[in-house]
Every structure is written in C-alpha cells, then in structure tokens.
Amino acid sequence: MTTHQKIDDDVIHGEWHVRYNYSVGAIAGTFFTGLREGKILASLCSKSGLAYLPPRAYCERSFEPCDDWVQAGLEGELEAATIVTAAFENLPTPPYAIAYVRLDGVSTAMVNFVRGLDLRDVPAAAAKLAPGTRIKVVFKDQREGRITDFHYELA
C-alpha cells in the first residue's frame, strides 16, 4: 500500500439519460392558460394582500390559500440583473441578460431574460440594468402556454 502503480485506465466514461413528464397542477395550469391569452396571472391572498409571481397555492405570509387571481401589469421595475458572457454546458449561448422584475400590481419579482440590449460592453450594459429601471413584458406571437412565451425589454 505504500506506492501506487501508474493506472492506465484512470476513468470510465458514463452518461445519464433520464426522461420526465412534469405534472403541472391547477395553479401553474391556470398561469399557463393565461400566458396563451397574453396575460400574466398572479395568485392573490385576500388576507395578506400579497400577489405572487410565480403563483402559489398558499400564501407564505398568512398560510392561507391564495383565493383569487389578478392580472399583472405588463411593465414593472427591475430588482436584480446579471449579464452572462461565459458558456455553461447545456445552457444558452452567451451573451445574455437575466433579470428579476416586479411587475406592477404584484408583490414579488419574477425572472426572465432581458432582450434587445447591446451586451458587447458589459459594464455599459450593466449600467442600463440598475435596480429600479422600468422594464416591459414582450410576448411572442405564437404562444405555447410556457414561461418562455414572453421576455423582458427596457421600457
């Protein structure tokens, strides 16, 4: 056990391929139906007054069921952003910008890509994405009832 022989076969290659069908449920289902119609629906708790995006079945403040839906504004305020310039395996080709935006009338912020910005000069682009910046929602023409049916742009 004192010396290790040189090991020729020092790794064995392997891959995982696993397929899923993710169950959507009634809450996300309502949200996705709204997206098809060009609406962003937030779940509302009448007890706490909080409107959630992404929508929730229960309010995390009151522990009561969210009992209504409200239509979020299609503009809002940026809360946090980053500009990605490095490639990660299985993730989008850079550059791209990601932001959390609180849409008008909603209590929480929701993540999406910010498109339509020149990202070649990263600090200059970052300066345009300061928290508090007004942002608008832009829907795709052909919607599939998926979160990727819209993205953000500077308002």
Added chain:
Amino acid sequence: MPKQHVAVVGVGQMPFRTHHADKNYVELAQTAAQAALSHAGLTPDDVDAVVFSMAPTQFMGVNDCDKWASEYVWATGKPFMRVSTGGATGGSAFQAGYQHIASGMFKCVLVVGADRVAETPDAQHVLNLIWDRFYEHDFALNTVTMTALAAQRYMHRYNVTEEQFARVVVRARRNAAGNPYAHLTKQVTVDDVMNSPRVSYPYKRFDICPRSSGAAAVVLCDEATAKRAKCGRPAWVRGATGISHSVFMGDRMTYWSDTEFADHDGFNLCAKECYRQAGIIDPLHDIQVAEIYDPFSTFLFPQLESLGFCARGAAAAIHDEGGFDLEGGILAVNPSGGTLCTNPIGVTGLVRAADAALQIMGEAGTNQIKGVHNAVATAIGGSTQFFTCTVLSDDHS
C-alpha cells in the same frame, strides 16, 4: 437546550484539488473518516452513529451514493443518515451530528462526506436543475448567475465596486497559501482579478471558487468521550442554528419582502439565535475567528454585516482598510482561505466548521490566530435559501 455538552474532538481533511486520481468517491470519504478518528484518538467502535454530508448526487454520477459510502465510513451496524441542503449541506450535517449528541441519545457521532465536483463537465447544468421546471429553470439560473444577481443588487444598494470584491480574492489567496488543504493558493493581484475573463456580471473568473474534489470529517462527542479522546483542547459547540427560505429568490427582493436577497439576511435571524445560545453579546468583541461560506468574492460583505460584525454596507470599506486581515484586523476572517479557494460543495460547510474547530484547538498551523475563544462558521445552500450558523468555543460553561 442541549441535554449534554457537545465537543469537536477530531477533524480530518485531505488536500483539495480538481481531481484525485488515486481514489474513488467512497475511498475519499473513508480517508477523511480515518483521519478524523485518528486525530481524535478514537476508533470506529467508539462511533454510535454516522451523518453523511452529501449534496447533488449527479456530480458523482451514482444515484444517492450515500448508499455506496455507508460501509466505507464504518456505518455498518449503526444509524446512518444523509443530509443535503445544497451548499449548506456540510453545515446542516454538522448540526445534525451535534443534535444527535445534544439530545442525550448518542455519545459519539462521525460526520463525514466527500465531493467530486469536477467529475462531470456539466456541473453548472446539474446546478441549474435545482430550479422548478415551470417558472425558473429556463432562465439559465445556476450557482454563478443566481449569486451574480444578488451581488449586482448589493452593489447598487451600498455603492460597492468590482475592485472592492477583487480585494477579497487577493486576501483569500494570501490566507489559502498558509493552509495545506486549500485548492487555489496561487497569489493574485487586484489587476489579475479585474483582467480575468468576465463570466456573469459582476463576476470575473477569479471572483469564483474552483470545482474541488476531496473529503472532510468531524468527530463530535459528549463530555465523557471528550475526556478520553486525544484532544487537549476540544472545540465545544455552543450555538447551532439554521433557517430556510422559499426557493423563489424574487420573493426576497421587493418592498413587501420580509428578508433581503442581497444582504444574505437569513443570517440576521439565524445568527441572533445562535449568539443567544452561545452567550455572545457583542460578536466583534466575543468572536475572534469567522469561517464564512464565500464561494464568490461577493459573499463576504453581506454575511459579515448580517452576522453583526459591522453595520449594513460598511464591510467593504472596513475590508479595504485591512479590517478583516489575519493580523491587525478587527476580526480574523477565513484564515483557511475560505470557500473562494476551496469548494468541494457537499462538504464545504463541514470544512468551515472543521477549520473553525482547528482554530479553537490551536492546531491551525501557519494561520493559527492567537487567543481564540470563540469562532463562528457559516454555510449557505439552495437558491441562497438555506443558512446555517455555528459557534464553537474553548469553553462549555
């Protein structure tokens, strides 16, 4: 309240690096377990239960490889559990071990784990898979981008610059050079950090931890076992707390939020309770060493603030002046070089506790701080979501 006092009497680590070609995953864990027991002067027969510290299994490519590991860490015939809270896993596992003994039901618990983050080139893809498939998964969130979002928000709240984060890297590498287990020990300058390739604003490559492989273990025991262990100066666990948030980071960054994403302020609540347990009144006066979970250069300032070492937004300026240096500072921060220099994700929180324990024991080598009575160790996991805070002390009364 604990039913009995709990001490760290042995720690084991191995030098962390990108690959360990001479051992497989479970043999890494076994090496750390053996080292910790040997350090404590105890044997596997002394151990009543084993807590296994293991984050995403996909890094190893063996499904739930705690099952593979149990025999290798001498859990056969004993209670065995895996703990997983993402990056906080090691902190949570340490606390689970502590709670086993504090409950009065166990005398000696081995907390052990290993990780091999570089075994797959798809690590950030694996980390992207922690988000739900409906709302957030599609937007390229991973540990780098999610924390870059928090850092950008923090910079705007407190007018902190990229250069100030770069100085954290310079200081971390300087400390890591004195730690024989650290992964990145090459010295860098602020210019080196600023000129390294941009990854995700505000991060450049050198603002980001390495993908480390290696293992760590800690032996926790009651007072009677501590007396017969080889440890002359046990590190007593005086406070151990954790807090969880929603996975949705967007819940923590608006006017209506009750916690603030940019401030890592899970620690605000978590540390207050931990200090209460430990009898710490003024953290800056009572605590001499902080082992802070900082896989990115931006993690240090908000945590030091939320842990009560300085006012909100003040940490960067104090850091600029050398206030968190090992010599001449107001607090010795990450004598080990921290997570920025070494990040074996599934055991990183355990390494923070182990390094804090070595400082209490007086066995931290080149970077031993003089007169350490209390040390704090933190960990964060999930979507900046799970927080653990642990205070170790040279005294249990």
